[in-house]
Amino acid sequence: MKYFFIAGEASGDLHASHLMRELKKEDPQAEFRYFGGDLMEAEGGTLLKHYREMAYMGFITVVRNLDKIKANFKLAEAELLAWKPDVLVLVDYPGFNLRMARFAKEHSIRTYYYISPKIWAWKTKRVKKVKKFIDEMFTIFPFETEFYAKYDYPVRYVGNPTVDELAVRPNQDETFDAFVSRNQLSGKPLIALLAGSRKQEINNILPVMTDAAARFPEYEFVLAGAPSQPEEFYRQVLKGKEIPIVFNQTYELLQQSKAALVASGTATLETAVLNIPQVVCYKMELGKIARWGRPFLLKIPYFSLVNLIVDREIVTELFQDHCTVDTVSTELKKILDNKSYREKMLAGYDEMRQRLGEPGCAARAAKQMVELLK
Structure with a gap:
């Protein structure tokens, strides 16, 4: 099957690379295209955009780089439509990924979220977008199950990657x-x-x-x-x-x-x-x-x-x-x-x-x- 990943920072690159490694064990025919980093690239597939070209934080930095951010969205959208993956796998990075989830939904592309955005801490209104655009949410903290249950949205707790790494x-x-x-x-x-x-x-x-x-x-x-x-x-x-x-x-x-x-x-x-x-x-x-x-x-x-x-x-x-x-x-x-x-x-x-x-x-x-x- 074909897996399109989007990880926009170093931690996402690490966690996504581990998931890719395990997906290859479960699905020997797995193919990957992704926005990510060196660790993901080491697992194979095609790196389309490095997260170093996506890490824009702070209002002023974002404003100064709006043209680059828009270009990243256009590239991701074009690649999704051209490649037609079996699933889009989003890794944290909510500002970018929730917008891509909307696009995927509009084009009938199945979307999984691995490592929930921290909407339980702030910007809880984003839960509406999660419910509307995300087909399956795979969480890494047990309390997230209760948080999403309050909004009538079932999630899948799979354990915590820090435990794995240690x-x-x-x-x-x-x-x-x-x-x-x-x-x-x-x-x-x-x-x-x-x-x-x-x-x-x-x-x-x-x-x-x-x-x-x-x-x-x-x-x-x-x-x-x-x-x-x-x-x-x-x-x-x-x-x-x-x-x-x-x-x-x-x-x-x-x-x-x-x-x-x-x-x-x-x-x-x-x-x-x-x-x-x-x-x-x-x-x-x-x-x-x-x-x-x-x-x-x-x-x-x-x-x-x-x-x-x-x-x-x-x-x-x-x-x-x-x-x-x-x-x-x-x-x-x-x-x-x-x-x-x-x-x-x-x-x-x-x-x-x-x-x-x-x-x-x-x-x-x-x-x-x-x-x-x-």
Whole structure:
């Protein structure tokens, strides 16, 4: 069968490539054409547009690149009509993909969505488009089933790709001494710093994390560098602070750490799956104004995936003007020194992992997709 994929960012390229690999097992005659990236291209088929040419974020950037965005839509529409796939598989990236879903519906092309847009957090009105244009939704968080049920739209929970990726992560048997030696660290107990991947969030969060780190001289704080940012950028933000940086070793760093300071996002889930106690931080511009506006922007009680999955506070969330050197230090001290507090968090992690289920997310999705198409 013929599968047309659209993945508009790096994470979508990763998840779509895994799904393509599993589809080939279920459907040996599978053919692929796609908007995606290098990982998808490695699985075969035809890359029509790289996600690097689609990543336009922010109002001004979008306005400046409207002609390119329109050209991407026209290319996707023309290729869909010319190739006539058995199914269009959309991967997250809602601004582009929901419009393509409408186009596919208008031309009687079956459409599956793999990894739901986060419309449960904001822009919930988009659920109307999902119901109208998406034939099957394959979700990766258990709470999404309940969210869509409120709108009388059944979905298929297939598990979470983070669980899959961590199950096959490299260097799982590496010792603390080997990790320390390989990265020329001091040998003190480690605390991981995961400050996000975008420049603005790193600028906002990392100084708070490192100022808190100065209050714990008995530990060595190590920063997990994002592949998208050069070391020179981090050194500018650190302003002379002697914080070691490791790149492409986030899982290895977490595995050897006693605790972690984590910017809200998928990293909170990764940290919890690896059973590392954490403090969740989120800080953007506008301070108190952003915090006061949160109830109007976000439609969810928590912003960390750990708490959302279990539907109660497992990890403390420090948001906006509540994310200070004092609050981060206080919470970190609790998870390091208060045994019962730490164990309560780890017990919450156990519950979260049970709700997520076993590895095999992409395999389950591929099997169901092929069965539905047949």
